[in-house]
Amino acid sequence: MLKIDGISKTFNPGTNNSKTALNKLSLHVTKGDFITIIGSNGAGKSTLFNAICGGFYVDEGRIVLDNKDITYDKDYRRSKSIGHLFQDPMRGSAPGMTIEENLALAAGHGGWLSTISKADRDAFREKLAQLEMGLENRMKQPVGLLSGGQRQALTLLMSTFHPPKLLLLDEHTAALDPATAEKVLAMTKRIISENNLTCLMVTHNMQSALELGNRTVMMDSGRIIFDTSGESRSRLTVADLLRLFHEKTGEDLDNDRMLLS
16 A cells, blocks of 8 residues: 655755665555554654655655555645644644635635535534534634644544545644543544544554554664564563664663653
8 A cells, every 4th residue: 555665865965964864764554554653753753754745755765655656746746645644733724714714625625615515514513523622613713713632633634534545643642731632542543443544653652652553663763673563562562662672773762752651
């Protein structure tokens, strides 16, 4: 479904600021996979997502989505097949437009009120009600007035309004308070399950990385150092992950946010 073969990316090559962010990374994803991705700061997790979405062109390697080579496709073309949520709840929606207009954009109506029918509004209201945040009664309100959790929930709904071939979640609950994060994560699991979405999710919570989805990948220095699924994954603990990181890299995991989660 998604085949990433030997991709590399070096930023500022030939300068004192040269940084190899992806190092001949390969990852093959099967349709319906829900893969959690963990790694220390600077491991290349967000860079991998940006490479998949077309935020930049890789220096070498190939990215194939659903049997189509998208390695050099423009980002706006890839966005038709790939949903992407960021850690920052302020990204992914238009603050000056209403909830209704944002959903119209996601539905492909262009966001103009004149193109939104009663049937559209009813569909928007029904989907918003499933978020259980009361947004179905605030459809005329500008998105900029919503809380971070409400905006992230709306962005999740927008990204999956037309189920994408691939959903990328880049620590999308990390900036939320614990109660809201749990609620958004529950929505995420429900939407992925109901639509049988193929999903890659970066998380700082190592316990969640083992409990969510069907497969866990560990990254370091722009490469994948560990990939587990099935029975072997079900037996792992957070302590095992820390030990495996040390065995693979010779270093201890130094991301305090991960260790304290």
